[in-house]
Amino acid sequence: MTERAVAAKLKSDGWSLVEATGFIQLVGPIWERLVDGDYEYALHTQDKHHNRRGLVQGGVLMTFADRTCGMTARYVTGRQTMATIQLDVHFVEAGQIGELLISRPRVVRSTRSLIFIRTEVMVDHRCIAMANGVFKILKGE
Template identity: 30%
Template sequence: MSTSVVADGEFAGWTTWAEEPFEHETAGPFYFRVDENGPVAAFRVARKHMNAGGVVHGGCLMTFADFALFAIGHEAMEGGYGVTVAFTAEFIDGALEGERLEARGETLRKGGSLSFVRGLVTGQDGRPVLNFSGTIKKRRKQA
C-alpha cells in the first residue's frame, strides 16, 4: 500500500495512508513514522473525536488503534495490503481534546499470511489510554 509523507504542520515528515478515506479524512487524520524506538503512530485530538462525556470516543480510540496495528506491523506486511481479522482492546483512561496520542507496540509473530501485533496508546504525559492487540491478514488489493 502506498504512503505519503506530510509536508508541513505538526506532523511534517510523518507518513500517512492518504488513500484511506475513513482513517485519513473522517476519523483522523492519523500519522506514523519509525524513530529510534521503533514504529509509532500519532494524532492530535480534535473536537470531532470527543464524546458527550468530554473524553475521546471509544470508537475513535479503536479506529486509531486499528490504524496503529498497520503502522506497527507495516514492515511485516512487506508493502502489501492487509485487513484486520481480529482485534481486542481494553480502555484504561480517557483522553482530552487537544491532547496528542501515540501508539507503540510490536509485531509478535509474522507468518506467511498472518501477522500478530500488540500495542499501547498513551497520552502526551505517557499515561496508558488503551491497550490493544490484533491480527492482520495479507491480501491482494481488490481492483
C-alpha cells in the same frame, strides 16, 4: 493550540503526515515517524473526536489502534493488502480532547499468513488503551 500550530510542532519533531482516504481521512490526520527502526504514530485529538461526555470517543481509540497496527503489519511484511481479523481493545483511562495520542505497535509473532501485533495508546506517560490485533496477509497481493 491551533491545528496549524500542532502540525508545525509535529513536523519540527520529525513527524510526517500519513496519506489517507475514506474513513481514516475523517478520523485523522494521522502522523508517523521512524524512531530507532520502529514506527510510531500520533493523532492530535480534536473536538470532532469527542463523545457525549466530552472525552475522546472509544471508537477513535479503536480506529487509531487498528490503523497503526495494520500499517506496522504492512511495513514489517512488505505486503500492502491485509485484513484485520481480530482486534481486542482494553480502555484503561479516558483521553481528553486536545491531547496527543501516540501508538507504538510491536510485532508479537508473524507467520506466512498471519501477523500478531500489540500496541498501547499513550498520552505522555499514561496508557489510555491497549490493543492486540491479528492481521491476515491476503494472497495474490
